[in-house]
Amino acid sequence: MAKPESWRLDAASYPVCIDFQTRFQDMDINGHLNNVAFAVLFESGRVLLNREIRPWTERPANERTMVAAVEINYLAEGNFPDPVQIATGIGRLGTSSWTIVQAMFQNGRCIATCDTVVVCRTDGQAKPLRAEMVAELEQKLAKPF
Amino acid sequence: MAKPESWRLDAASYPVCIDFQTRFQDMDINGHLNNVAFAVLFESGRVLLNREIRPWTERPANERTMVAAVEINYLAEGNFPDPVQIATGIGRLGTSSWTIVQAMFQNGRCIATCDTVVVCRTDGQAKPLRAEMVAELEQKLAKPF
C-alpha cells in the first residue's frame, strides 16, 4: 500500500467521471464521510462503468466476474452534503483478470483513490478473457495503461 | 397505518422536491430497492428540507429536535440505477412538535410515502415552539395543511 502516483490524482487520467450525491447516512461521528461510504461510492462508480462496458444481460451465462480485492487510499476528509466526482478507468489487463483504477474528488480536490482487482471465471475456472471483452476493456483504459 | 390519502401521491402537494440517486448498495436480494434504502433516502430528503428551513448553526444551543417516529408505506418496488424524486413538506404543527410528510417517486410513479414526527425540546423539556420557528415551518406546509 504505497502512496498513489501523481497521475492518479488527476481526473483527466480516467475515461469516465460521474457525479455522485453524498447522503446524511454517509457521515461518521466526526461529521465527515465515513470510510464505508467511500467504499459504497467507489462501488457505484464501478457498477456504472461495468454497465457502459457491457450490459449485464449480454454476458455469456457461464462467465462470471468477481471482485477479488479492493484497496482504498484515504487522502483527505470528505463532507456532506457536497457531491463527489468519481473517475474510473481500467488499469492493468491480465490473462483472466483486470484492475479498475478510481479516484474520488470533492470540491476539486482528490480525497481518495481506489484499486480493484476483478477476476473472471468461465465455467468456474480462470480462462483467458474473450477477445471481445479485452477489446471493450481496452476502450476504457486509464491514461498510463 | 392506513392507506395514504390521494393527495399524498401527488408531487404537487409538497413544497420541495429533490432528485436523489440510487446506489448499487440499495438493492436487496431481489434486485429491488430495499426497505432500509427507502428510509435512508427519505432521511436525506428531510435533512435537506431542514437545511432550507434554518441552517443548523443558527439554532439556539438549548433547543434540540429529535425524530420521535417514522412511518413508511411501501406502495411499489423501486429499482437501481434510476433516480428517485423525494417530495417533502410540513404536515401538522403541534405545540412542541410537527410532522414531516413525504412521498417518493420513481419514473413518474409514487412508490412510497413517509410520515415523520419531530419533537422539539428546549432545555430538555417540551416547550411551545418559538414563533420564528412556527413561521418558518408554515412556509413549507404541504398543500392540505
Add this chain to the structure above:
Amino acid sequence: MAKPESWRLDAASYPVCIDFQTRFQDMDINGHLNNVAFAVLFESGRVLLNREIRPWTERPANERTMVAAVEINYLAEGNFPDPVQIATGIGRLGTSSWTIVQAMFQNGRCIATCDTVVVCRTDGQAKPLRAEMVAELEQKLAKPF
C-alpha cells in the same frame, strides 16, 4: 402514530427475543445509534422470526409476502457498543395480511417499538391466508392478541 401501549415496552409480551450486536457504523454524528440502524436491526429480528415460522424454501412458489408498511417509535437513544435485544411477535392477523410487533431494548430499557404490516399475495392477488400459515403465525402471537 400514537404512543406505544405499556405492554409494548415489556419483553415478556413477545414470544421471541434475540440479542443483536451493534456496529460502529450504526452511530450517527452524535455518537448514538442512528434511525436507520434501528430499522436495520428490527428487520433482522423479523427475518429471524420468519425463519422460525417457516423456512423460506418450503413456501409455495406462487405465494409471496411483502412488507407494506413499517412504523418505528423512537423512545430513547441507543449507544454503541452495547448489544440490543429485539423482541418480536405476531400482532393482528387479517385475511391476507398480518402485523409484526417488535420492541428494542438496550441495558434493560425499551428504546424503540416497531410495527410492520406484511401482506401475502398468491398468484399476485390478495387471497385468504392458507390455514397452515395462520396456524403457524398464531403460535407466535404477542401476548394481547
Add this chain to the structure above:
Amino acid sequence: MAKPESWRLDAASYPVCIDFQTRFQDMDINGHLNNVAFAVLFESGRVLLNREIRPWTERPANERTMVAAVEINYLAEGNFPDPVQIATGIGRLGTSSWTIVQAMFQNGRCIATCDTVVVCRTDGQAKPLRAEMVAELEQKLAKPF
C-alpha cells in the same frame, strides 16, 4: 495487492478474535455478504481492538489517529445468517503509523483478509509514536511481527 501469505489464513496468528453477527442487510443481490458488509465488519473488529488497546477517553487531546488505507482481499463468499469470526492484530509498527492485520472466518474457513494503515498525528504532524503507545501496540502484535 498480492495473495495473502498462509499465516494470514490462520486465526491462531492473531491475538484477538471476536464473533460478529451478520445481518439481512449485509446480503447482495446474489444472497451473499456484499463487499461493503466485509468492510463494515472489519471496521467493527478494529474498533473493538482499539478499545482494548486504549480507551478513547484517555488519548491526549492533541493526538489523532486516522485510517490512511484499507485493503480487503476477498477469498470466498460469505452467507447470512451465519456469524463470522474476525481475527485482528497489529502488523508493522512504523515511526508515526502502524498496520492492523485481520482475517474473517465463516464456518471455519477464511473468507477474507484486511490490511489497514493507521497514521497518528500529534498537533497535526507526523511525530514519533509515544513510547506508551508503542508498548501497548506491541502487546497486540500478530504472530510473525
